[in-house]
Amino acid sequence: MDETKPIEWLNGRVRLLDQTRLPHEETYLILSDHRQVAAAISEMRVRGAPLIGIAAAYGLALAGHTVAATDRESFLTEIRAAADMLAATRPTAVNLSWALRRLLSVAATAPDVGAARQALVAEALRIHREDAAAQKQLSRHGAPLLPTGAAVLTICNTGALATGGCGTALGVIRTAWEEGRLPRVYVCETRPLLQGARLTAWELQRLNIPHTLIVDSAAGLLMQRGGVGAVIAGADRIAANGDVANKIGTYTMAVLAREHDVPFYVAAPTSSIDLATTSGDEIPIEERPPAEVTSFAGAAVAPEATAALNPAFDLTPHRYITAIVTERGVAREPYSESLSALCGVAAR
Numbered sequence: 001m002d003e004t005k006p007i008e009w010l011n012g013r014v015r016l017l018d019q020t021r022l023p024h025e026e027t028y029l030i031l032s033d034h035r036q037v038a039a040a041i042s043e044m045r046v047r048g049a050p051l052i053g054i055a056a057a058y059g060l061a062l063a064g065h066t067v068a069a070t071d072r073e074s075f076l077t078e079i080r081a082a083a084d085m086l087a088a089t090r091p092t093a094v095n096l097s098w099a100l101r102r103l104l105s106v107a108a109t110a111p112d113v114g115a116a117r118q119a120l121v122a123e124a125l126r127i128h129r130e131d132a133a134a135q136k137q138l139s140r141h142g143a144p145l146l147p148t149g150a151a152v153l154t155i156c157n158t159g160a161l162a163t164g165g166c167g168t169a170l171g172v173i174r175t176a177w178e179e180g181r182l183p184r185v186y187v188c189e190t191r192p193l194l195q196g197a198r199l200t201a202w203e204l205q206r207l208n209i210p211h212t213l214i215v216d217s218a219a220g221l222l223m224q225r226g227g228v229g230a231v232i233a234g235a236d237r238i239a240a241n242g243d244v245a246n247k248i249g250t251y252t253m254a255v256l257a258r259e260h261d262v263p264f265y266v267a268a269p270t271s272s273i274d275l276a277t278t279s280g281d282e283i284p285i286e287e288r289p290p291a292e293v294t295s296f297a298g299a300a301v302a303p304e305a306t307a308a309l310n311p312a313f314d315l316t317p318h319r320y321i322t323a324i325v326t327e328r329g330v331a332r333e334p335y336s337e338s339l340s341a342l343c344g345v346a347a348r
Contacts, residue, residue, distance in 0.1 A: 004017075004159075004160040004161060004203065004206070005017070005160075006019070006046065006051060006160065006161050007046065007051060007054055007055055007058065007128075007164075009058055009061070009121070009124065009125060009128075012032075012062075012065055013030055013031060013032045013062070014030070014031040014032075014037060014055070014058045014059070014062060015028055015029070015030055015031075016028065016029045016030075016031055016037075016040055016045065016046055016055070017029075017046075017161070018040075018045045019044065019045055019046065019047060019161060019198075019199060020043065020044060020045050022161075022198050022199055022202055023198050023199070023201070023202040029045065031059075031062070032062065032066075033062055033063075033066055034059040034060060034062045034063035034066070034082045034085065034086060035085070037055055037056070037058065037059030037062060037086065038059060038085050038086050038088075038089050040055065041055055041056065041059075041086070041089040041090055041096075042089045042090070044193065047157075047162065047195070048157065048158065048161060048162020048163055048234075049093040049094070049095045049096075049162070049234065049235065049236040049237070049268070049272055050095050050131050050135075050162065050163040050164060050168070050269055050271065050272070051161070051162050051163055051164060052089075052090055052093050052095055052096045053093070053095030053096050053098060053099035053127065053131075053271060054099065054124070054127055054128050054131060054164050056086045056087070056089075056096045056099050056100055057099040057100070057102070057103055057123065057124035057127045057128070058124050058128075059082070059086050060079065060082055060083055060086060060100060060103045060104075060120060060124070061103070061120040061121045061123075061124040063078070063079055063082035063083075063120075064079060064107070064116065064117040064120040064121070065117060067079060067082070069113070070113055071113070072110075072111075072112055072113055072116070075107075075113045075116060076107060076108060076116070079104065079107055079116075079120075080104065083100045083103070083104055086100060087100055090286060091284045091286055092236050092237060092245050092283060092284055092285060092286045092312065092313050093236040093237065093272075094236070094237040094271075094272060094273075094274045094277075095236075095269075095271050095272055098271050099124075099127055099271075102123055102127065103120050103123050103124060106119040106120065106122075106123045107119055107120055127164075128164045129164075130164075131163060131164030131165055131269065131271075132163075132164045132165035132166075133165070133327075134165070134269045134270075134271075134326075134327035135163050135164070135165030135166045135167055135168065135171050135269070135327070136165060136166060136171075136327075137327035137328075138168060138171060138172070138267060138268075138269060138325055138326055138327040139166055139167070139171035139172050139174065139175040140175060141325050141326070141327070141329055141330055142169075142171075142172035142175070142232070142265065142267050142325035142330070143172050143175035143176040143179060143181075145172075145230070145263070145265055145323060145325065145330070146172065146173070146176045146181065146182060146229070146230050146232070146265075147229040147230055147263075148181040149181065149183060149229075150182075150183070150228070150229020150230065151182075151183060151184040151185065151186055151227060151228055151229060152173060152176075152182065152184075152185055152186070152228065152229060152230045152231065152232055153185075153186040153187075153188065153219060153222065153223075153228045153230075153231045153232075153253065154169050154170065154173065154185060154186070154187060154188065154196075154200065154231070154232055154233060155188040155190055155196060155216070155231075155233050155246075155247060155249055155250055155253055156188070156190045156195045156196060156200070156233070156234065156246070156247035156249075156250075157170070157190070157195040157196065157199035157200045157203070158170045158171075158200075158233070158234035158267065159171065159174070159199075159200065159203040160203060161199050161202075161203060162199075162234065163269075167203075168234045168235075168267040168268050168269065168325075169232040169233055169234045169265075169266075169267040170200065170203060170204075171267070172232060172265075172267050172325065173185055173209070173232065174207060174209065177207070177209045182209075183210065184210045184211065184212060185204060185209060185210070185211040185212070186211070186212050186214055186219075186222060186227070186228060187200045187201055187204070187211050187212065187213045187214065188214060188215075188216045188219060188249065188253070189213060189214065189215055189216055190216065190247060190249060191216055191248075191249070192292045192293050192296075192310065193292060195247070196213070197213055201213055216249050216252070219252070219253055219256055220256050223256055223257065223259075223260040223262055224260060228257075228260075228262055229262070230262060230263045230264075230265060231253050231254070231257045231262055231263070231264045231265070232264075232265040232266075232267060233246050233247075233250050233253065233254075233264075233265070233266055233267070234246055234247075234266070234267060234268055235266050235267075235268035235272050235324075236272065236313060237272060237274050237277070237283050238266070238268060238272050238273045238274065238324065238339065239274060239277045239278060239279050239280050239282065239283060239318075240273075240274070240275045240276075240277060240278055240279070240335075240336055240339060240340070241278060241279045241280075241318055241335055241336050242318030242321060242324065242331070242333070242335025242336070242339060243279050243280030243281075243283070243315055243316065243317055243318050244266050244268075244280070244315070244316045244318070244321060244324075245280060245283045245285065245313045245314070245315055245316075246266070246313060246314070246316065247312070247313060247314075248311055248312060248313055248314050249314065250313075250314055250316050251314040251315060251316045251320075252314075254316045254320035254321065255320060257320070258320050263322040263323075264320055264321055264322050265321070265322055265323055265324075265325060266316075266321055266323075266324045266325065267324075267325040267326075268324070268325075268326060269326060269327055270326050270327065270328055270342060270343055273326070273339055273342070273343055275339070275340060275343060275345055280315035280316075280317065281315075283315065285311050285312070285313050285314070285315070286311070286312040286313060287309075287310060287311055287312070288310040288311070288312045289310065290307070290308035290309075290310055291308075292310055293308040293309075293310045294306050294308050318333070318335050321335075324338075324339065326342055328342045328343075329342055
């Protein structure tokens with residue numbers, strides 16, 4: 001199959017696969033302004049922590065092309081304002097702010113506006129290349145952890161649609177399948193926007209990997225019946241102690257996995273590790289519009305004026321996590337030491 005390319009930098013513009021239209025339509029957006037990129041991130045036309053970081057980087061590179069300032073200080077002021085706009089779109093995913101900091105740093109060290117514009121594009125492209133390479137390494141580290149001959153369960157979407165490469169948790173799954181050790185994948189639908197049903201099933205179908213879609217609330221029964229050998233999920237932010245913020249429902253899967261003695265793995269690049277955040281209690285949880293819960297595909301599914309709580313993420317305490325897989329290796333308890341070591345930082 002052709003590799004999915006959810007985002008590309010093309011001649012000073014960004015070509016973006018509109019993931020809200022999948023699986024029925026493969027529609028691409030051509031974006032020429034950082035405000036358009038910010039809107040695409042907010043509206044989840046692009047999603048997945050690593051890919052959000054790449055999109056934000058390209059958005060800031062676009063801002064470098066469109067900012068009118070010609071003197072260096074005015075240019076940097078406008079670039080910082082564009083970065084603030086992009087950073088505010090999805091507060092939980094740390095890859096977004098991580099990528100923006102990298103671009104702001106190279107712009108600040110450029111000698112003039114022309115050099116800064118070039119540096120922004122070059123750094124955004126570098127982040128994209130690095131992420132693709134990281135996903136391959138991560139997948140190779142993670143695949144041996146999955147039990148041979150047993151099905152795995154995953155939630156949300158963590159494949160090529162969520163990253164700059166083959167994926168995190170889905171990349172691990174793909175590698176294990178290619179090695180002939182994985183018979184089937186169970187895919188949680190992932191309410192309320194159905195990233196599992198719409199996106200993960202779409203990717204697995206294109207990869208010819210056997211898979212079965214389940215409603216999120218069926219995971220407990222499936223584990224109770226012994227149908228799952230491991231659970232693997234991605235991460236939008238990993239705190240220094242190993243607590244993980246990921247798509248809402250991940251914590252539920254982790255608790256169920258512990259109850260049924262099923263290993264629970266998290267797969268994420270080191271760019272998702274936030275050593276400045278001590279624990280999950282400090283991670284901001286994005287609240288999405290209530291209409292995503294009270295309606296579906298534009299049709300109301302709840303009585304008018306029904307109140308709805310719609311957190312996009314939840315927090316999984318590190319005690320429920322068997323191991324965290326990154327491109328630099330596998331971290332295990334105590335995570336405060338192993339994650340710092342993977343990031344090349346002395347443990348606090």
